[in-house]
Amino acid sequence: GENVEQHPSTLSVQEGDSAVIKCTYSDSASNYFPWYKQELGKRPQLIIDIRSNVGEKKDQRIAVTLNKTAKHFSLHITETQPEDSAVYFCAASTPGNQFYFGTGTSLTVIP
Amino acid sequence: KAGVTQTPRYLIKTRGQQVTLSCSPISGHRSVSWYQQTPGQGLQFLFEYFSETQRNKGNFPGRFSGRQFSNSRSEMNVSTLELGDSALYLCASSLTNLFTGELFFGEGSRLTVL
Numbered sequence: 001g002e003n004v005e006q007h008p009s010t011l012s013v014q015e016g017d018s019a020v021i022k023c024t025y026s027d028s029a030s031n032y033f034p035w036y037k038q039e040l041g042k043r044p045q046l047i048i049d050i051r052s053n054v055g056e057k058k059d060q061r062i063a064v065t066l067n068k069t070a071k072h073f074s075l076h077i078t079e080t081q082p083e084d085s086a087v088y089f090c091a092a093s094t095p096g097n098q099f100y101f102g103t104g105t106s107l108t109v110i111p
Numbered sequence: 112k113a114g115v116t117q118t119p120r121y122l123i124k125t126r127g128q129q130v131t132l133s134c135s136p137i138s139g140h141r142s143v144s145w146y147q148q149t150p151g152q153g154l155q156f157l158f159e160y161f162s163e164t165q166r167n168k169g170n171f172p173g174r175f176s177g178r179q180f181s182n183s184r185s186e187m188n189v190s191t192l193e194l195g196d197s198a199l200y201l202c203a204s205s206l207t208n209l210f211t212g213e214l215f216f217g218e219g220s221r222l223t224v225l
Contacts, residue, residue, distance in 0.1 A: 006153075009151075031211075032210065032211045034213070034214075036214075036216075042218070043216040043217060043218045043219065044154070044201070044216045045216070046214065049213070051211075089153060089154060091154075093211065094210070095210065095211055096166075096209055096210065097210055098144075098156045098159065098210060099144075099156060099210055099214070100156070101146075101153045101155070101156075102153055103151060103152060103153035104154075
């Protein structure tokens with residue numbers, strides 16, 4: 001089955017700096033890659049996703065890039081703010097198959 | 112629209128007991144999937160139900176089971192509890208069972224096994 005690896009497991013940045021989280025996947029058939037944000041004590045929520053026919057997608061301060069050849073995708077957060085502090089999960093899936101999640105990255109934004 | 116509701120939110124059990132967790136999906140969502148969340152392990156897929164049928168199953172022992180009712184509400188059951196079953200159990204609903212769209216998670220049921 002699919003194997004999703006996520007790095008780093010923890011990340012601390014100064015407010016205003018950028019944060020980058022990387023994930024790799026093993027199954028070349030995977031074609032949907034969402035990112036979820038889970039604030040402390042709350043439910044995971046989708047923040048951005050990308051499909052395999054697209055190389056990059058942006059939504060305000062958040063962007064995701066996908067390299068199908070290398071089988072990796074990354075989350076980029078610019079101008080970080082304290083409210084960006086949370087655990088971020090990447091995932092990969094193929095149609096009709098399950099989601100495979102990474103192990104999460106705990107992001108701390110230092111004011 | 113009401114979100115995904117899970118009950119109970121917290122529970123404590125002892126080894127060997129069994130537990131049943133409930134999940135009510137967003138109205139109109141027919142797919143319900145379950146995940147186990149533990150520190151360092153992320154979200155591990157347990158199973159997914161669509162129209163009362165289990166469509167996908169993760170790599171968990173047979174002690175973990177589930178079902179879905181005609182109103183799309185789902186339950187999961189863990190029998191003969193072990194210490195390692197202590198975790199946050201999340202359910203998520205979605206419009207389709209194709210795993211190509213957003214998952215809407217509940218707040219989870221935190222199970223502690225003593």
